[in-house]
Amino acid sequence: MMTSSPRAMLGHGFLALSCVGAFATAPAYAADEPTAVDTESDQSREDILVNGQRVPQEANPKQVARVLDTPRSVIVLPKEIIEQTGSNSLQDALRTVPGITFGAAEGGNPIGDRPFIRGFDSQGSIYVDGVRDLAAQSREVFAVETVQIVRGSDSTLGGRGSAGGTINILSKLPQLDTFGRVAGSYGEADYKRVTGDLNLKLSDTAAFRVSGVWHDQDVAERDALYQRRWGVAPSITIGLGTPTRLTATYYYLESHELPDSGNPYLYTIGNAPGTGRIDSLPALGTVTTRGGQTGVIDRAAFYGLKDRDFRDATTNQAMLRAEHDFGGITLRNTARYTHSKQAYIYTQPDDSQGNVFGTTATNVGANLTSGGYVWRRANTRYGYTESIVDQTDLFGKFNTGSVEHSFSLGTELAWEKTRRGTFVVASGSTSTPRCTAASVARFNCTSLFAPNAADPWVNYTSDMSTVQTPIVRGAANTETQNDANTRSLYAFDSITLVPQLILNLGARVDRFSSTVRLPVAVGANVAKLTRTDTLFNWQAGLVFKPTPETSLYTSYATSATPPNSLLGEGREDNALPTTITPTNLDLLDQLKPQKTRSFEAGAKASLFGDRLALGVAAFQTEIRNARTQVDATTVAFLGETRIRGIEVNASGTILPGWTVFGGYTFLDPKIIEGGNTALTAPAVGPRAAQVVYVPSVNNGKQTPQTARNSFTATTNVELVPGLQIGGTAIYMDKQYGGYADNRTATQNAAGVVTITPATKVLYRQIPNYWRFDARASYQLTPMVQLSVNAQNLTNKIYYSQAFSSHYATTAPGRTVFGTVAVSF
Template sequence: MRRPGTVSRRAAVPAFLALSCVGAFVTAPAMAKDGADAAPADEAALAQRRDDDILVEGERIRQDASPKDVAPIIDTPKSIVLLDKSVIEQTGSANLQDALRTVPGITFGAAEGGNPIGDRPFIRGFDSQGSLYVDGVRDLASQTREVFAIESIQIVRGSDSTLGGRGSAGGTINILSKTPQPGNFGSVNASYGNGDYKRVTGDLNVQISDTVAARIQGLWHDQNVVDRDAIWSKRWGFAPSITIGLGTPTRLTASYYYLESHELPDSGMPFLYTIANAPGTGNIFTTPALGNVITAGGQTGYVARSNFYGLVDRDFRDSTTNQAMLRVEHDFGNVTLRNTARYSHSEQSYNFLLPDDSQGNVFGTAAINPAPATPGGLRGDILTGGYVWRRGNTRYGYSESIVDQTDLSGTFKTGGMEHSFAVGTEFSWEKTRRGALVSANGSTVSPRCNTATIARYYCTSLFNPNPYDPWVNYSSDTSAVQTPIVRGAPNTETQNDAQTQAIYGFDSITITPALILNLGARYDRFKSTVTLPFTAGTSALRLSRTDKLFNWQAGLVLKPTKETSLYASYATAATPPNTLLGEGREDNALPTTSSAVNLAILDALKVQKTKTYEVGAKGSLFGDKLALGLAVFQTDIDNARVQIDATTVGFLGKTRIRGVELTANGTILPGWTIFGGYTYLDPKIIDAGFAALTAPANGPAAAKIVYVPSVNTGKQVPQTAKNSFTLSTNYQATKRFSFGGGAYYMDRQIGGYADNRAATQTTTGVVTVSSATKVLTRGVPSYWRFDAQARYKLTDNVEIAVNAQNLTNKTYFSQTYTSHYAAIAPGRTVFGTVSLKF
């Protein structure tokens, strides 16, 4: 018998959260008592007990089932992690990237266009930027997501297009929003810390009547970044919602979400070497320039972690996100019909610094500069290194979508077997439009750094950059006419439109109590159209294609006991051309110019296919308080797009990622909770296709392009870490005092590869390709990060907390790009929080 006041932690144990057979988006999770006046569950709900209900102070609150909720997670043949709001709060996470860093096996990629510093998580080595969902609906827009309105985050690992549609090669991430609940409760949290860290969040739930409740969350955030010069970010937002029909067979929920962000974006540090100036031979690993550096010209200096190479007078990133959702559902006995409609509109504009090393200006290309009488000497070319080109990547644009999903779900019996099923349809309309800001940054000058470009602050010192240089914009790199930064003309913009029609179905079949078969299938018709930039006075050209996608998965679950399961599964994913609609880096994009070559490429494009094989085990210990998981898997891409020659693409590329995942979540001793795990990946590029080399002209022989096997073949997949470990823990030492912390390990990550093979030709046109004498790998080293936190309840409604992130003040890199730069993490950040619940 449960003692009054005792809380079952089953809400935090993923094994008893019902998810679908493919990872299941629980779009309206039940919620434990949030405030002092939270209402108990009603008698009718208590009468409908299920294994996945949540016990709160002796009362049972029923999970609000998702339409695709066809099996409890312990009976789901897939690796799934539920990141609860309690872990987000305890770790002091303020955005989605902060929160996801507590999950093993997730890394983050950087970019130079699209969404360069926004959310770009990699799951099992695959870019999952296009596989982010909010309440089960795809959220494609380029942005940096907040956590103030998040109830929990679900990470499904493995090929997952059966659930969400296109993409999802490595898995999916679903953000679950806070929604109205029975009862009256609220909270306000105010934080302040070093780096001028200031943050205020609020959450208020009001039960208006027996069947109507409303809820609203709010946020205000303002901070600098510890140990980073000049960097700052500000944002604010709110998220109201209302539910009519609580506790009745017919329910309607309407919600809205708004977030506005402004920041000075930080791209971190440039890499030290390029393939042209890297010293030595053989395999060379280069990291970003940091600490003591000696340039090619012999200059010695120190690159501090605080160095910022951008310009306060030029760089910015502004974004807004608007989302409105309407959900209607009705119960017909054991069957529920639900319709969800969501409208999203997001805007983004930035002038994003990229500390560029592309012409060797960081380390240098020569021991001395050109002689004064030479053309280079007259320009004042700097070849000896020690300078960073402040390359400004610009974009403005928006993304817009309307998505409508209808689901029918329930249970029935046939032939002595129990079925838990879900069938549904999805219709979506998506549009993105983007252009570039007109801004001169020295991109037409070669080499990049000389007397003129330094005078215009296009280049700055590697060792002593000044973010407050009085930079002004000119109409061109050589013009003396000053001009404001403006948007490009409408005819220079690119627009992408997409339409999706899909039908899907899932079934969890209990053949016997010890044997369960999970099945799922989905068919999508995806049409994508790109409207290309055009010359003023002419008509725009549109390129379009339609792809038909079929994905499926099957899994068998063996249950030795009610609390344990063994499983084996197979699942597929499909990534059609133009999946991201220009909102990120895309290996299989539609052409963006109207040349005859690109038109031929358009016809040759195919859908990239991914498949995952997985076996695993799950179990619950200590009376359902601790959930353990083990998964062993292999994910293959067999027909990735590669360039065969200048006019031909092929689909012969192959990538293979094998791995092992261990997870542990819940209570290991009374009052002691943990969240985390370990992931090992063996990520290998089996076949990367070809790379182009140019054989310069030689007498009568014109320059030729030849294709050689890509340097990437046989290498580790970029943006992945072979080993990663996370552990977040909290111990309730007394009734009022708790403490804990986190330990996070990330193995070395690779940005990209290059080699120095070269092509030459004779006067008769005979081409010779020289072998590589060195292969350059850009990447960032492994690191350990440690956090600490402590909390004390002054009263039942007032709590104070202290969080210390990066406790040892470790210098490490959190993201890396294929070339040019890697993002550096903040230094030790300590902040206190006062929380008031009512």
């Protein structure tokens, strides 16, 4: 069901049902071995092992079954792995999880958290304590207890989006105990980090907890870059251990950095030498340009400007949670307010004009077209994201005869708002070609081989002006605002038919309304485009348990991504129009949600008293109605992408003192139908140019930002009491950023258009790589631990993100740092 209007925003109530015990907990990494436990005593709740004791975890409302009994691939990244690997950001931590890649971008969130799960962009499917966290940002881990990754179509769990899976960050919350930990680190590239975590038992029913971080570092083997941030997260709970509990939390993070622009791709389709398939990799090492200039590009080469470029961000989150137990039934309400803001000027080392490799053998006058230059394209943004989300959940157990139900019912009301604009910067975007003697003199273009981040760039009123001007924000009437309202109703039920057979059902209905307020001329009325969609998603799974510690399962799940799902905070493949014209009003009515479905079958085992979790899954995730362009005025929802794959995972303790976390993922990611691409047939005499549409170059190719093979293994071994060694091995297959070909269109005097087939196809890619990390620690006293981490131990040159054009992100070099941690 859909309604749309260009003048008013519609808001209506709706239903939603949703399923599956998804967010749960992994085997603990306890210091001591656990005693024997009864694994059959509670099949519906995952427990934590701490120092040999089984401690019930506070139930997540949507967790209606243990991970073992959930018919989904669920990975839990515990804080122990985050600490052991020296991870200091969410992206850093997720690198230890197989099957997750990261995409670069151009606007919105070019360098923030943009994970791809099973080949699908999951930026809009990141949650904090079960509440969507939409804002474009780079998240910290100082206040993180665990990170839970649920893979496969999952709109039944979280609502809109979630084609490849969801990421749920669980925060550190108060416990009925008094303990603390302070850690300080120092190392290469002026790496400095201090974290603290203090939990105070205030009474028999109340506790207070506060976590904090201060972080300051340069980036190893990358010129001029730095990352600085600090944050604090206090929380208090009253009523612990009683039927009625109230929790209040606050989270603040402030960050400042010089964002990394990586390396430009070497070729464009216009200047790539040869025919057939041509791989365009980031420009690195020895390169010879079209004009015959040979030079060496060092891994430290940074094409940005340290006096112009910046990225500043702050995040404020406040949560209030109230809950009450009615016997075996719990009623919980969670309300969260979030305000995040971000501002950046971010240099893209742009290859689109052919200035990197060159387009001619010799320069033409002052036009530097023979190669060896990089245009410093300035991408800018400032803005904020604001949201209020309220979730109410009723969950627990009941029996119908001999059948046991573990259920959860809930509603969600959400209001979201984003507003953004751009800085007024003259960076050479109106110059043709981009790199000329004049643009080099203004430092809008720099040497491919010897860029200088300290170039004295200044801003002018225009590319042709000689009048200097400060960088300012665009006028208020040039800003774009998105507003959204969501109303949801969901239900989960894990039905134990017999002890060996569990049926897992659920569904969710969301009514999502969004309005985009468009930039207008000064004094004009605000222009608005509004759309409302009703989304229905469901999931069903069947679990067979040959033994209490093992399970076999099969499941089916759906997800839906409505137009304007990300509210401009990321890449919108199904965006609302950005201007009001008769054509765009027609387009608004053509739009519809994109739908994804997943099939999965797998097996799980929980061994050694829940200390070691093993899993294997085979799956297929597909979207059959992706938005595609038919012609200039028509879109169709017939695009198709299919991801097939297998996953193997292990987490926990293999032998006393030996832990492991990781796995292997194989993906067969394929674009079946990518729609059409526009070609322009130039004018002939009095006959005007014509635009014609041909099948997309993406058809049949590997899905971008996705690796076919990925492997991670993190292990830690206690050699003798107090002395531990460990490390991480990561393999990531090559990834493609995007594709292009050189098909052309011509027309004759009669207007007959002829398409000349492609003679070459460009594959922008980043190569595969192995990365190794190492760690050693020594427990100096019961309270003091010393440790050393070496990240990227072999100083491997690799790329962590691939954009569809322009550039790929260069990963940091070897970083060694030591840590002193005091626990009490």
